Amino acid sequence: MSYEPSVVESKWQKKWEKAKAYEIDLKAAKNPYYSTVMLPYPSGDKLHVGHWYNYGPADSYSRYMRMKGHNVFCPMGFDAFGLPAENYAIKTGVHPDESITNNVGTMITQLKRIGCMYDWDKMVNTSKPEYYRWTQWLFLKMYENDLAYRKDANVNWCDSCQTVLANEQCQDGTCERCSTVVQQKPMTQWYWKITNYAQQLLDNHDKLDWPEKTIAMQKNWIGRSEGCDVSWKVDGSEIILNTFTTTVDTIYGVTFAVISPEHPDLEKIVSDEYRDALSTYKEAAAKKTDIDRMAEGQKKTGVDTGASLVHPFTGEKIPLWIADYVLMNYGTGVVMGVPAHDQRDMDFANLYGFTIVQSIQSADGKTFVYDDVDKYNVKGSIIDSGEFTGMDILEGRKKITQELEKMNMGMAKIQFKLRDWSISRQRYWGAPIPIVYDPEGNPHPIPEEHLPWELPRDVDFKPTGTAPLAASKELLERTEKIFGKGWTPEVDTMDTFVCSSFYHLRYLAEGNEKELIAKDIEKKWMPVDMYIGGPEHACMHLIYARFVTMALKDFGYISREEPYQRLVHQGLITHGGVKMSKSKDNVVSPDAFVEKYGSDVFRMYLMFMGPFEGGGDWSDTGIKGIDRFVQRVWKLLGEDSDDSNDSDDSNEVQVKLHQTIKKVTEDIEKLHFNTCISALMELINLLEKQEGVSSDTASTFAKLLSPLAPHLAEELWEKVGGKGLVIDESWPTYDESLCVSDTAVIAVQINGKLRGTITVDATAAEADVLALAKEESNVAKHLEGKKIKKEIYIAGKMVSLVVS
């Protein structure tokens, strides 16, 4: 009888559930290992291949860690607040709470079919009052500790989503959600002071086992620069303007300065004859977005203020101009112009006729712009700069800073690009900000006893640019009843990235209503040992969660300052070489394939496509190769095992078995599941040629297969007479002395084109090598539907297939 996945898989899912196989006693666990994935949004579209590719392999790794002797905790939850449910409500009138509850139900059913080790008892849903009570509690703690504040500022506005976006949510000037061009709009918003943690966010990178690229992206986003704040006296006035520069060594090359049109001192500085030109210029600037103003290659514009600044060393008068490429909310709103050594300044000087004065030169005596060199490691000397002339650039930079400090005209300073996190959203489906306003409009935190501060139900979802909560009669009445006549509620809700910044703690809290998390449990389980999810979160969720964890530690609620110790990003599964999307009509729906081949085959096929972090290209036919492998395993070790005598293994089998254990162990640690599967295929090829397979070998095979194909492995384990569950067994060990053998990397060509490589034992028989070559996923893809006319094996080197 062939292997019937639908029967076997539901059988084991029921058994696991009945045995509470994946429920973890958080208190009693001896050897904790916390393995989790970025929690999904419960959309109505069901699980797609991307979800599977995240969760299946993550589960395989967790299963391996469990067999290595850890108490592995794998929770699952839903990031359930946010726009899609609200947009759906606008379209259909179905309340978000209703559609989300439905979607969560559907997704749980689908997730259970993957057969992951989820501990469902500890599930969280961020849109439920028992969860968002803690989102609100977090806001109150931020407020108490001066990390939450309200400010009027130009904010990023998405006109399509009708809400404010954080800087992290604007990608190349567009909304990360809907790609609408982001506008600037002045509004009063709540911010969290993530900037207080800028240095710590950088320093801790060294302690994390994270992909280098992700760390580099965060470093760039945080954007630390060391420099000097220089004070400039406005000529004929008491006003002092500050400029921040990372290259104060060029201060003798300053020939003009530029001020932002929004600078608060501008009105006092500008001379009367220039006032009209200024207001015209300001009006024009107000119509442009920050992104347009800063864009490189954009034509720069400027107007004279009529005023000038006094050079702190030479006393020379430096003309002060207004230009909109200087933004008020970045830096000090004033920059010094060094046209000889900065490309943008040079362009501006050429446009408006400022002189260009060289003040540094490279080691070989040439002039250069800082755009072309690493400014913190530059070699060269200072020229034509008074007492600093002749000094090495870096040394001179230090001396000039010290001199300015002595004169009280400047100081060394470290500046970051990172801005505070704007957390207010003018939408309905989010956690209400726990703030009320007295009749004078002053904000007051809502006392903890009133949490959860519930999201009202009596609202119209239609976005109008003002928050839907403003229309709730119930919310207003509730506020007045508790706080008094004339008091009003805050009507913005929180960014959903707040909800997901601490959920890994709530998984561990098991519904604890008294505290965010019990201290002993947090100390035991945190940080998350293995965290797997998409790389697109590098500068959003992964920065926010780190900041919130650091803050909670400083407030004294937790002991760790980093949430995720090891981070892995799964690759992308493409289809036909391109990203799956509805518009390209190339989306693969897992359900039909899972129905036909079973969850184990589907998961293994995804893992077999390539290295986990590299992803792969889906092919409807490629999955058949894995299906054939599963059927062969079943035929050899499942179906026939009842009547096979317990035979002894040949030496060749012993060696191969130990080599396979070694290979699978080492590769699974690196999450190279594809080569684990290849190794198991090789072993099966050899076993198929034996008279019989010993029960030891069969049970070891079941154990090795268990992380990759958990249902099939349980069934095999039962067939070979194993007691209990195979997932409760220890991971097999290997004898190193048996593993020594030469391997060879074989190139596989089809019609003269390289289509893949396989690694085989140098002594492997020709037939085995040929069989293996044809199973290689890319090769299999190119063989599909073709007829093999000729097969050549050049021992230890190459397989060449000729097809028509």
Ligand SMILES: [Zn+2]
């Ligand atoms: Zn948008």
